[in-house]
Amino acid sequence: MSSIKQYMKFVKPYMGQIIWTIVIGIFKFAIPLFIPLILKFVIDDIIQGDMTEAAKTSKLLWMMGIAFGVFLILRPPIEYLRQYLAQLVSSKILFDIRDKAFDHIQRLSLKYYSNSKTGEIISRVIHDVEQTKNFVVTGLMNVWLDLVTIVIAVIIMLTMDVKLTIVSIILFPLYGFSVKYFYAKLRDLTRQRSQALAEVQGHLHERVQGISVTRSFALEEYEQEQFGKRNKHFLDKAIEHTDWNAKTFAVTNTITDLAPLLVITFAGYQVIHGNLTIGTMVAFTGYMERVYSPLRRLINSSTVLTQSIASIDRVFEFMNETYDIDDKKNAVQLGxxxxxxxxxxxxxxxxxxxxxxxxxxxxxxxxxxxxxxxxxxxxxxxxxxxxxxxxxxxxxxxxxxxxxxxxxxxxxxxxxxIGMVLQDNILFSESIAMNIRMGNPEATDEEVIEAAKKANAHDFIMSLPNQYDTLVGERGVKLSGGQQQRVAIARVFLKNPPxxxxxxxxxxxDLESEHMIQEALSKLSEERxxxxxxxxxxxxxxxxxxxxxxxxxxxxxxxxxxxxxxxxxxxxxxxxxxxxxxxxxxxx
The missing domain is CATH 3.40.50.300 (P-loop containing nucleotide triphosphate hydrolases)
Structure with missing residues (x-):
């Protein structure tokens, strides 16, 4: 199954909200499309109309009053709803994906983690998932709104002048060909750049964790060189991506810039020969901006979508990692x-x-x-x-x-x-109480304290500034090795496994810590x-x-x-x- 199809499974529950957002967006983009028509009416029917100045002024004020009312009263809430719903829906989808990704992280085997860098995994779950947000906002919403805007504008233009409309859209096929040509390669370049960034993040995460080794062996210059190599690799991929992206914009923007010039040339000729009113010419020039601005946005959207799709590929490449250890369908639930x-x-x-x-x-x-x-x-x-x-x-x-x-x-x-006490126990950068409670998240404060006492940890905990609420730092760095072990033993006491x-x-x-811990382990081992x-x-x-x-x-x-x-x-x-x-x- 392709990564896009997999992604759409997360989108499906929110399709109703997405459609509603698109409908509201159509109103948002449709309202400004009437401005060129208003301009045409003012020039042809009011300024050049056969009326007195008072009648012209009255007609102008009435028309502009209605226009101001629409833009001041109707459009702001539509704009708000459209922006709010777009961000709300995309954020919910990302929440679901990250939630599923974290569940996936917890089910992957230790074998996978022994062959993967933590930083790269984090990059996929945080950075790449965030990049996919643009697929929802841009690909499922904005692209359709821009296409609908173009269709509505072209329909209005056809009602005014068919020949001029054909001239206006004559470069569309060339635009479509250029987009297809350039963006085929851009997706691959975006994927390579994302992978290079993940490698930088993975290396950085590992080196931050091992900063004490770097310092103790005076490896700062060597590590700077190693980081520089990976950073340079990312720079090369970023420049390669930027170069191709710049070529894409140069070609497609040239096409969208040429179209208005063709319209002005043909419309000017028609006006000179009395086949077109000045108001229609001005309106068409205005509609060229309304047609080609969405096209330019589609260029940007294509870039954003390419980046998003590359990120979607990376996210689901990770999500599709198989489990070496998995429960059978009829697996027994042990008491x-x-x-x-x-x-x-x-x-x-x-x-x-x-x-x-x-x-x-x-x-x-x-x-x-x-x-x-x-x-x-x-x-x-x-x-x-x-x-x-x-x-x-x-x-x-x-x-x-x-x-x-x-x-x-x-x-x-x-x-x-099963309860485990290892040589290098992992403590989370939260309170001592929370770390002990890992053995039983539902335990009361009294049960936590009792477990700490059995582990010979209560006395040293009470001597700390915030006692059981003391934050231990990442991996328990604020505690000594013996203190970390006693906290780890306390959570096993709390779990009470056989x-x-x-x-x-x-x-x-050291010998003193070993004696205290041996004593705690002996108590813990009784009848187990x-x-x-x-x-x-x-x-x-x-x-x-x-x-x-x-x-x-x-x-x-x-x-x-x-x-x-x-x-x-x-x-x-x-x-x-x-x-x-x-x-x-x-x-x-």
Whole structure:
């Protein structure tokens, strides 16, 4: 389906309002069309009429009085209604598209986001969607109004003089050919310019987020050069677009400028030879402006529409991205689960060409059991736990919760049963209370405070200037790493899920913060099925079972004591970490 057809689905609910806006617009544009007729009447029937000066004056005042009444009383409310309705309808359509786009954003898989720049996505949802507004206002409203204005003006001109009317519109075919020729290429150039702008925005968004890296490595000059390359690419595309657009205007405006000259030449000849009145000649000259002004607007409209259509293409190119993870039509709606999870011969690969990241994973986790996943970086620990909330689907095998294959249940009902605390938890740039309430948006203030207390976060929150109303800044930048983690743990307490996932939740913290967070995590894990990915092995010795993952495979499973006695990979890892810990104590 073409992007225009898809866009029109959003327009369809408002077609009645659009038609009403066009009808009002016809009255708005039709009223000024009578001015040349009034001018003709004043010249031919009043000024050159066979009447006394008093009669001429009286007739002139009566006619102009009526005209002033129409323009002062009738036209202003029509103008207001037309402008208001046009902006109202287009704004509603854009609201619907952005609403749908945000829903789409939330349903796209993590795989898509790992291959896309955030800034480019934002550019499509904000900038490109805004550009499509012109398609509604210009393409669905103004173009039709300009065409109707031209038709009405030509009909009036035909009633005055057929030959002169033909001369007036003789250049129309040439105008139509030039528009078709120039605007075919302009659409492609507009699309290229929009893509180049999105690349600039994507690069800028990424670099603003990583400004601390730029500063710490003194990369300002290098980054300026990198930004300059992308900015220059956009400049080149913008200049190429501008060059072609300027050629378009030069040719089409020349055509619309030649037409009045033809009319003046032919009409002057007719007046000289007594075949046309001066009033008719003046009126026709006035109508040339009424005919060719809409044509010039149509040129501008063509440029605007070309830009809008290019933006529509980009918007629906994004909106048509397929979901790697989607609910089946008959997907089961899970209630609160017990927490029995089984991995059966699980294989997983991010890309078929890259081979399997996980291989032959078989693991049965019972309700309330704490499972620690350990191993060298890159072994597949974080990948394995990302399969549990179905951020990705297994390539082969299956994962079941209480006997339900994850692929046969709805994503939302599954994730309602899972709470996650990560190494780099995302906090939104709002209040601490709001960030905790992400665990349960309907929670009361008392429940939020209770969750914070359980997470060992209440005391530090109360020491802040605005306490629970303190704004944490983008990604929680105003809080320390330990404070961010405790807020993240508090929202999981508030959610109260039966399954927990801790992914390196304490690896980047100082010892004091780690102790407080470990205490909170221990309380949180009670009677819940818990998965812990840990770098510091000393923090997971209490686990019911420790699973060693190496090169995407499970190589050892057992308790801390069992694995130490086995003297395998876990023993080696533990000995290395224990040696480093002893060395650190000696150095102190």
């Amino acid at each position: 609160r689960v017990e927490g029995n999870i089984q991995f059966k011969n699980v294989h997983f690969s991010y890309d078929e060409k890259d081979g399997d990241v996980l291989k032959n994973i078989d693991l049965h986790v019972k309700k309330g059991e704490t499972i620690a996943l350990v191993g060298m970086s890159g072994g597949g620990k974080s990948t394995l736990i990302s399969l549990i909330p179905r951020f990705y689907d297994v390539t082969k095998g299956s994962i079941t919760v209480d006997g339900h294959d994850l692929r046969n249940v709805t994503q939302r009902s599954l994730r309602n049963n 399954i927990l996932i801790f992914d390196e939740a304490t690896s980047a913290l 099925t818990t998965f812990v990915v840990a770098h510091r092995l000393a923090t997971i010795t209490h686990a019911d079972r420790i699973v060693v993952i190496e090169h995407g495979k499970i190589t050892e499973v057992g308790t801390h004591e069992e694995l130490l006695r086995k003297r395998g990979s876990y023993y080696d890892l533990y000995q290395v970490q224990d040696f480093h810990n002893e060395a650190a104590v000696v150095n102190e």
